[in-house]
Amino acid sequence: xxxxxxxxxxxxxxxxxxxxxxxxxxxxxxxxxxxxxxxxxxxxxxxxxxxxxxxxxxxxxxxxxxxxxxxxxxxxxxxxxxxxxxxxxxxxxxxxxxxxxxxxxxxxxxxxxxxxxxxxxxxxxxxxxxxxxxxxxxxxxxxxxxxxxxxxxxxxxxxxxxxxxxxxxxxxxxxxxxxxxxxxxxxxxxxxxxxxxxxxxxxxxxxxxxxxxxxxxxxxxxxxxxxxxxxxxxxxxxxxxxxxxxxxxxxxxxxxxxxxxxxxxxxxxxxxxx
Amino acid sequence: xxxxxxxxxxxxxxxxxxxxxxxxxxxxxxxxxxxxxxxxxxxxxxxxxxxxxxxxxxxxxxxxxxxxxxxxxxxxxxxxxxxxxxxxxxxxxxxxxxxxxxxxxxxxxxxxxxxxxxxxxxxxxxxxxxxxxxxxxxxxxxxxxxxxxxxxxxxxxxxxxxxxxxxxxxxxxxxxxxxxxxxxxxxxxxxxxxxxxxxxxxxxxxxxxxxxxxxxxxxxxxxxxxxxxxxxxxxxxxxxxxxxxxxxxxxxxxxxxxxxxxxxxxxxxxxxxxxxxxxxxxxxxxxxxxxxxxxxxxxxxxxxxxxxxxxxxxx
Numbered sequence: 001x002x003x004x005x006x007x008x009x010x011x012x013x014x015x016x017x018x019x020x021x022x023x024x025x026x027x028x029x030x031x032x033x034x035x036x037x038x039x040x041x042x043x044x045x046x047x048x049x050x051x052x053x054x055x056x057x058x059x060x061x062x063x064x065x066x067x068x069x070x071x072x073x074x075x076x077x078x079x080x081x082x083x084x085x086x087x088x089x090x091x092x093x094x095x096x097x098x099x100x101x102x103x104x105x106x107x108x109x110x111x112x113x114x115x116x117x118x119x120x121x122x123x124x125x126x127x128x129x130x131x132x133x134x135x136x137x138x139x140x141x142x143x144x145x146x147x148x149x150x151x152x153x154x155x156x157x158x159x160x161x162x163x164x165x166x167x168x169x170x171x172x173x174x175x176x177x178x179x180x181x182x183x184x185x186x187x188x189x190x191x192x193x194x195x196x197x198x199x200x201x202x203x204x205x206x207x208x209x210x211x212x213x214x215x216x217x218x219x220x221x222x223x224x225x226x227x228x229x230x231x232x233x234x235x236x237x238x239x240x241x242x243x244x245x246x247x248x249x250x251x252x253x254x255x256x257x258x259x260x261x262x263x264x265x266x267x268x269x270x271x272x273x274x
Numbered sequence: 275x276x277x278x279x280x281x282x283x284x285x286x287x288x289x290x291x292x293x294x295x296x297x298x299x300x301x302x303x304x305x306x307x308x309x310x311x312x313x314x315x316x317x318x319x320x321x322x323x324x325x326x327x328x329x330x331x332x333x334x335x336x337x338x339x340x341x342x343x344x345x346x347x348x349x350x351x352x353x354x355x356x357x358x359x360x361x362x363x364x365x366x367x368x369x370x371x372x373x374x375x376x377x378x379x380x381x382x383x384x385x386x387x388x389x390x391x392x393x394x395x396x397x398x399x400x401x402x403x404x405x406x407x408x409x410x411x412x413x414x415x416x417x418x419x420x421x422x423x424x425x426x427x428x429x430x431x432x433x434x435x436x437x438x439x440x441x442x443x444x445x446x447x448x449x450x451x452x453x454x455x456x457x458x459x460x461x462x463x464x465x466x467x468x469x470x471x472x473x474x475x476x477x478x479x480x481x482x483x484x485x486x487x488x489x490x491x492x493x494x495x496x497x498x499x500x501x502x503x504x505x506x507x508x509x510x511x512x513x514x515x516x517x518x519x520x521x522x523x524x525x526x527x528x529x530x531x532x533x534x535x536x537x538x539x540x541x542x543x544x545x546x547x548x549x550x551x552x553x554x555x556x557x558x559x560x561x562x563x564x565x566x567x568x569x570x571x572x573x574x575x576x577x578x579x580x581x582x583x584x585x586x587x588x589x
Binding site for chain 1: 467
């Protein structure tokens with residue numbers, strides 16, 4: 001937690017004078033209640049195309065709820081989500097995926113009934129022929145594109161450092177590898193926006209740094225990233241912008257240095273009275 | 275190809291070879307009859323396994339779809355004198371539409387609720403077949419015309435053996451193709467994690483409906499041909515117990531294994547015949563075998579055996 005107040009880390013943060021791209025994701029006055037309890041309240045922020053935008057906040061701040069609202073897993077009680085210029089509030093996740101939004105999960109959502117490679121190949125779903133008849137009769141065109149998908153999936157697994165697990169059953173893989181498998185699967189969909197929910201949770205320092213590199217590479221390829229992460233070293237090191245939440249509301253927003261210097265953010269993390 | 279049980283084509287060829295040579299070892303029509311019944315059950319189970327084993331959805335009403343197919347053939351080809359092929363197709367289309375209409379609302383349910391809803395469908399079908407006696411002959415059932423195609427009448431166990439054998443081979447081939455395709459992976463993804471499937475673009479509701487319809491149509495086609503083969507169809511073939519039997523075959527053979535579904539259907543069709551020597555205790559012995567299998571081989575017969583083979587090779 002003291003990462004936040006470490007001036008050296010804040011100084012390490014991404015350059016401040018970077019020009020922001022046009023808005024890819026815009027959240028406007030978003031709110032969501034669960035049985036009268038406000039999980040997200042009147043939250044607005046904008047994610048610029050090409051940015052790594054982190055969402056931070058103590059446990060229970062509403063970060064995962066926010067992800068679920070943005071990706072259509074939950075429907076908002078109020079407010080709007082605009083993605084790539086269109087109002088997508090409350091649209092089903094598979095429709096948002098088709099628009100170019102993909103995500104990973106804090107609690108692993110792996111297809112444990114498949115191999116690692118097949119998990120990633122499911123990520124290619126939107127780019128493949130998913131009709132019944134070509135599948136039943138194994139049309140040559142389907143076979144060809146399927147083998148291309150297999151190659152692409154293997155490539156992605158290599159990119160996240162999972163080459164040795166190509167033919168492994170997902171159920172037999174260690175936790176750290178599964179975290180990366182989720183990233184590879186999400187990337188297979190070729191999203192414009194990738195939401196990563198605590199990709200480094202439960203990983204050791206070395207694995208965390210590897211994930212860190214993966215995220216930077218993905219961002220360098222032009223994918224916009226929204227990141228929820230508790231590893232402050234990672235967040236401060238790779239984010240262009242940070243939005244800090246507490247009790248479902250926005251506490252602060254800005255560059256890593258600005259947010260780290262914000263007394264309210266520090267108070268929320270350290271539990272001191274504001 | 276690692277081994278016969280894992281390889282896709284090897285498995286198919288092995289099954290084809292077994293179907294081809296089996297009649298030489300069956301001394302009389304009684305055994306052929308048992309083999310044919312096993313074949314019909316296997317066709318239904320391969321379809322049901324797509325739904326239960328691969329897509330992870332339960333159905334306790336598939337005997338109802340089998341029954342509708344059977345009665346469609348009985349009524350249309352008999353009472354109304356349609357060509358049997360048309361009757362079969364009409365039955366399949368009707369079952370497909372019915373499955374489509376009921377799938378939309380019920381596949382939103384999960385677990386026990388889905389089981390109850392599909393159970394309800396099976397029971398409704400069974401009641402209709404029993405009570406609409408003007409059309410169906412009621413509880414006593416009805417006789418069914420022989421199957422004719424291009425003026426040739428299919429008659430006798432030997433001919434039907436090859437018909438059912440070819441049908442099973444085709445159905446297994448289609449199922450293997452489907453599983454190893456983008457749609458097949460989407461189905462398995464629905465089983466693995468619906469939310470994860472959704473966020474990479476899988477319209478989970480659509481695929482659940484599709485596989486439900488497909489498995490229902492498999493059952494309907496098997497039902498139609500069974501009715502022609504048997505020459506007599508009764509509502510018992512469509513009732514709750516038959517549905518449970520089909521699900522048991524799939525689970526016993528091994529879920530998410532196409533060959534497992536075939537093996538399950540064959541073993542559980544044969545077993546009651548073999549157990550007749552226990553006479554009054556037949557049901558008890560059958561139940562004990564089922565319980566022991568599920569306790570010691572929770573993954574089902576074939577996946578458990580398949581897992582043993584590479585282990586031995588390594589040793």
